[in-house]
Amino acid sequence: MTTVSRRGDAPAPAVPPGTGAPAPAEAPGTGAPTLAETPGTGAPAHAETPATRVPDPGERHRLTAVQGLAALSLDAMASVAYGPEAIVLVLAAAGGHGLGFTLPVTLAIAALLAVLVASYRQVVAAFPDGGGSYAAAKTHLGRRAGLVAAASLVLDYVLNVAVAVTAGVAALTSAFPELYGDRLWLCLGVLLVVTGVNLRGIVDSARVFIAPTAVFVGAILTLVAVGLLRAAPVSTEASAGHASALADNATTVGALLLLKAFASGCSALTGVEAIANAVPSFRAPRVKRAQHAEVALGALLGVMLIGLSVLISRFGLRPVEGVTVLAQLTDASLGHNWAFYVVQFATTILLALSANTSFGGLPVLMGLLARDNYLPHVFALKADRQVHRHGVLALAVAGAALLLFSGGDTNTLVPLFAIGVFVGFTLCQTGMVVHWRAAGRPAKALLNGFGAALTGVAALVVTATKFTEGAWLIVLALPAIVLVFEVVHRAYRRIGEDLGLGRVPGPPRRDHSLVIVPVSGLSRLTCEALNAAVSLGDEVRAVTVSHDDPDDRRAAEDLRRDWELWNPGVDLVELMSPTRTVGRPVAAYVQRVYRYHPGTRVTVLIPEVEPAHVWERLLQNQRGVVLAHAVRRETDAVICRLRFRVAARR
Numbered sequence: 001m002t003t004v005s006r007r008g009d010a011p012a013p014a015v016p017p018g019t020g021a022p023a024p025a026e027a028p029g030t031g032a033p034t035l036a037e038t039p040g041t042g043a044p045a046h047a048e049t050p051a052t053r054v055p056d057p058g059e060r061h062r063l064t065a066v067q068g069l070a071a072l073s074l075d076a077m078a079s080v081a082y083g084p085e086a087i088v089l090v091l092a093a094a095g096g097h098g099l100g101f102t103l104p105v106t107l108a109i110a111a112l113l114a115v116l117v118a119s120y121r122q123v124v125a126a127f128p129d130g131g132g133s134y135a136a137a138k139t140h141l142g143r144r145a146g147l148v149a150a151a152s153l154v155l156d157y158v159l160n161v162a163v164a165v166t167a168g169v170a171a172l173t174s175a176f177p178e179l180y181g182d183r184l185w186l187c188l189g190v191l192l193v194v195t196g197v198n199l200r201g202i203v204d205s206a207r208v209f210i211a212p213t214a215v216f217v218g219a220i221l222t223l224v225a226v227g228l229l230r231a232a233p234v235s236t237e238a239s240a241g242h243a244s245a246l247a248d249n250a251t252t253v254g255a256l257l258l259l260k261a262f263a264s265g266c267s268a269l270t271g272v273e274a275i276a277n278a279v280p281s282f283r284a285p286r287v288k289r290a291q292h293a294e295v296a297l298g299a300l301l302g303v304m305l306i307g308l309s310v311l312i313s314r315f316g317l318r319p320v321e322g323v324t325v326l327a328q329l330t331d332a333s334l335g336h337n338w339a340f341y342v343v344q345f346a347t348t349i350l351l352a353l354s355a356n357t358s359f360g361g362l363p364v365l366m367g368l369l370a371r372d373n374y375l376p377h378v379f380a381l382k383a384d385r386q387v388h389r390h391g392v393l394a395l396a397v398a399g400a401a402l403l404l405f406s407g408g409d410t411n412t413l414v415p416l417f418a419i420g421v422f423v424g425f426t427l428c429q430t431g432m433v434v435h436w437r438a439a440g441r442p443a444k445a446l447l448n449g450f451g452a453a454l455t456g457v458a459a460l461v462v463t464a465t466k467f468t469e470g471a472w473l474i475v476l477a478l479p480a481i482v483l484v485f486e487v488v489h490r491a492y493r494r495i496g497e498d499l500g501l502g503r504v505p506g507p508p509r510r511d512h513s514l515v516i517v518p519v520s521g522l523s524r525l526t527c528e529a530l531n532a533a534v535s536l537g538d539e540v541r542a543v544t545v546s547h548d549d550p551d552d553r554r555a556a557e558d559l560r561r562d563w564e565l566w567n568p569g570v571d572l573v574e575l576m577s578p579t580r581t582v583g584r585p586v587a588a589y590v591q592r593v594y595r596y597h598p599g600t601r602v603t604v605l606i607p608e609v610e611p612a613h614v615w616e617r618l619l620q621n622q623r624g625v626v627l628a629h630a631v632r633r634e635t636d637a638v639i640c641r642l643r644f645r646v647a648a649r650r
Helices: 056-063 064-071 074-081 081-101 101-127 133-141 143-175 179-201 202-229 254-270 285-316 327-334 338-353 356-371 389-406 409-414 420-437 443-465 468-500 522-536 550-564 583-596 614-619 625-635
Strands: 002-005 513-518 539-547 573-576 601-610 638-645
Touching: 002 081, 002 285, 056 420, 064 074, 064 202, 064 601, 074 081, 074 143, 074 202, 074 285, 074 338, 074 356, 081 101, 081 285, 081 327, 101 133, 101 254, 101 285, 101 420, 101 443, 133 143, 133 356, 133 420, 143 179, 143 338, 143 356, 143 389, 143 420, 143 468, 143 513, 179 356, 179 389, 202 285, 202 327, 202 338, 254 285, 254 443, 254 614, 285 327, 356 389, 409 638, 420 443, 420 468, 513 522, 513 583, 522 539, 522 601, 539 550, 539 583, 550 573, 550 638, 583 601, 583 625, 601 625, 625 638
Parallel strands: 002 638, 513 539, 513 601, 539 573, 601 638
Antiparallel strands: none
16 A cells, blocks of 8 residues: 655655565565575675675674573573483482483483584574574475474474473472462563563663573582582482482383483473574674584583583482472582572573573574565564564564463473474484585584484484373474465465566556545645645546435535535546445446546545544544555555644644
């Protein structure tokens, strides 16, 4: 729809109807790159030299390596609060003997972490436009594999928001039980805060979250360092009086139990891919900064996971009901004092804020999917602070829906968590195997193949063990999301074909133009509308709609008399309507024009008042909106809405 301004402002560049794609930035309706980009990569076709490169004013709204670590790694960092515990609870089925395998399982997870970090470091270099698993799978395994990877990441990011918020609030209600009844409202409040911070920009969110991240990492490293100096636990007060979680009938330690422990512990790896998905959010040089952040994340996460597992073995920790493994380790290393509560409070805050990883990664991924025509193009738009605002809001709405569905209960959501990320890991690793084989690097291909095998096994084990607990929803949701991608893509392809994208159009031709101006009375608004109309078309007709009742007939006669006295040089056509609708009679008149005068270009110019104050819009009858909707729905006429601005008076 085109808006005509009475003040003579230059019209905005035309946007093809129904696409929402800005004409200068991309091919309308498809998101196809312009000549400034290399198709399929987003990389500039002709790199600028340092002497001619124009500074990007948006750089200050992008991340440094440290800020990227704070904004995009909270999910992975917070996972040390539940990763080791997930291993211990599985191995507890084999009694005290099973707990002795905690460190070996953790070392296997740390080895996989190293493979993933090395792989995603290469993904960052290979795909500087971001996308991570989606980009790697799409490029090397095909379009459909890329969509499966994207769908798995979308699911994981949305679930991470809900799980992170509920886990943080659960830790808070554990310390303050009187808040338990209000946990849903607390969850929604935390989500609202995180969403609001991210709407201000990823840099602002990073600045807000640097402090809690530093406190948490410092607290865990201090806990590990002090615990290694202890010969025995300094306190067991936290677990005193709680029932043991060890199985009464201990099973043997077999391969299946170890695989299950490994798969459960791999939940600590969620979030490792977020940096590779959000490379465009970093400052230049983007690739190096993102790689440094990825390596720092892997190093910190590996040290914390291994350190906590060493302490579990060193102190002979036994899981108990109602107390987390991290709380027991803090009690054993630092004592039941102020330091204990600092660690617990830092853990609570970081768990709640770890939802920020999704807000940093998913909007960028949705922007890439929109650029490739798998999501509406509105998700590719950025605000002034480099914010994919529509992606942030969509994630917030989806997270809120999950919180309402679960009632703020973590246990309802956990069975659904982490499956998607393992699917993404596996597809990304497999894609990099193809990449390295094509590049003639068999050693790196072997490393990624090993990682793909491990993450694939983890995905299968987690899905199988949690299938009846709700994982079947993920199995159904993945193909459903891929189907949505395909439907959107087909719609954009159809629009592109109708617009003739990729083909040189014929020369423009001039047709006879008719401008129709709906009027209901004489005023300055009517005069301004006719001024604009005679400037736009070869022929102008004013139309008025009247109903067959005494009041309407009298009003129509008065308008006809005043029109003849005014004599603007424009014919006034009266349209009789059996009902009190305005839009349909005008649309029917346009259709008659097309029928009797084919080849005529018809424009319907709708004059409207633009009030000085927002609240005054409530005083309008909204007939312009109704009229525009009817004409747009039933005809191919061009719709112009002229805004007559009313000056504000004191």
